[in-house]
Amino acid sequence: MSIQLTILGCHSATPRSDAHPTSQYLEINNRHFLIDCGEGTQMQLRKNKIKFSRIKHVFISHLHGDHFFGLIGLISTFGLLNRPHELHIYGPKDLKVIIETQLRLTKSWVDFPLHFHLLSSDKSELIFEDKQVSVYTIPLNHRIYTNGFLFKEKRKDRKLALDKIKSYPDIYICDYHKIKKGFDFVRENGEIISNDLLTESPHEPLSYAFCSDTSYHESIIPIIKEVDLLYHEATFLEDNKELAEKTKHSTAKEAATIAKKAMVKRLIIGHFSNRYKDEQRFLKEASEVFAEVKLAETDKVFTIINKD
């Protein structure tokens, strides 16, 4: 079980050639997700040699340009490449109008199925689920309707301890399914063999929470509690706390405080304002509150492997 997070862009507002707007590519349990899609994301995907065909689900946090202006280009490119796979897009309700208006007026309708899953709830909700992964919204507090996203591996079945099982000749292969699900084994004479004598615990499921853009907002703490990896925006430092409040962004200290209160295992901060030349200042401010913090960097890959 592993999480691999590629930072395609981690700067706020106005993009520059060395400061790409928000986008992340997440691999979790062999599922591949694109989170936000600022201008230039398709070039960043190419640069990081990420296969376009793997992207079947795109999550858009909110409709500020630095988080979604690259989406129409990505969809259009998928169309030009004759992509056969369907594409699912999760985002605020007006996103569908914006994309479809452009496809219609540019006469660029794509041939692959394009499904919009439009969000408008202010409560956390399950928006994607398969056998491996669940995705929930994390309602954030920004100037416009905004969600973060929580990606959770599903707990796997218990692992069979085959060396131990073999000492019970009356346990057959057909019994394994129930044992993996955690049931005790009942012998013909009524003797109960406790499940923990036959199995081992599976890996602990990993989880990743993406929270951008938002002011300091403690309501998210129960949702992101104890996640293995939290990305939390840190647009400003404390020296611009008033500006952070006014624009509904967070400081590095606030991001670290959220991480600490939610008892997450690791924190990445990003969405840095271009006004700061030295991003190490973000690291310094955050690490004074929460030690396990790293800076987002364009093209950097963060990997978490659960070896339990």
Added chain:
Amino acid sequence: MSIQLTILGCHSATPRSDAHPTSQYLEINNRHFLIDCGEGTQMQLRKNKIKFSRIKHVFISHLHGDHFFGLIGLISTFGLLNRPHELHIYGPKDLKVIIETQLRLTKSWVDFPLHFHLLSSDKSELIFEDKQVSVYTIPLNHRIYTNGFLFKEKRKDRKLALDKIKSYPDIYICDYHKIKKGFDFVRENGEIISNDLLTESPHEPLSYAFCSDTSYHESIIPIIKEVDLLYHEATFLEDNKELAEKTKHSTAKEAATIAKKAMVKRLIIGHFSNRYKDEQRFLKEASEVFAEVKLAETDKVFTIINKD
């Protein structure tokens, strides 16, 4: 008098980190124009250290994404930077709906005046004019409604030959205006002093024609005749002539043929399909027809100074 053309992007269809879609920045007679605005143009402008405030006129050839998907991001950035200057956008009529839909639904109305000049004529027309420069459309033949653009310096007044004028004591400063405009000088005794004895010819006005995207289309020849610099698309080589015809693009040979027939002074070709790894093949094919040809290259600056 000079033309300075910066190639911000010159590749077709699907952008990559090393293949930017179409955009050009033109300086002609101290006027500054942006021509087309594919995704990532604002990053390319930054990279080339082009001042955003200089851009007051943007010309969009057609509504295929690789020619305008960067425009909403550029407008949005101008807004975030609190630009005071007005911005004029010239392009197909649906462009206004596309941009305004996004500004409205993302609640990102900009404070500077944003003027759309919407094009729908299939005839060449004057769309911009000031004291220095005129801009005309060049109707092209593509899959959707498309215009190229012809930028022409205006002819300056004749230059006073002051050493010669001084030999006529009855010519006063107040007479200079008419003489510069080409009038002969009439002395009190009725003697006519021919204007060419008093003035020299001004520099020949320079002109630049931008033609992308289009099939081989001889109707443009009278419009672009004898321009100093022609950019003509060359998406394909002759080995893909059928594909060029089908998609209404040109081959390098066709671009060169247009240049030759229009007797232009210099040709730049671009909008190369990503299928070709060696762009020198475009140069070879075109130069067999027209010698004064160069390849467009991202971030390359072409300068023409009129020293006549």
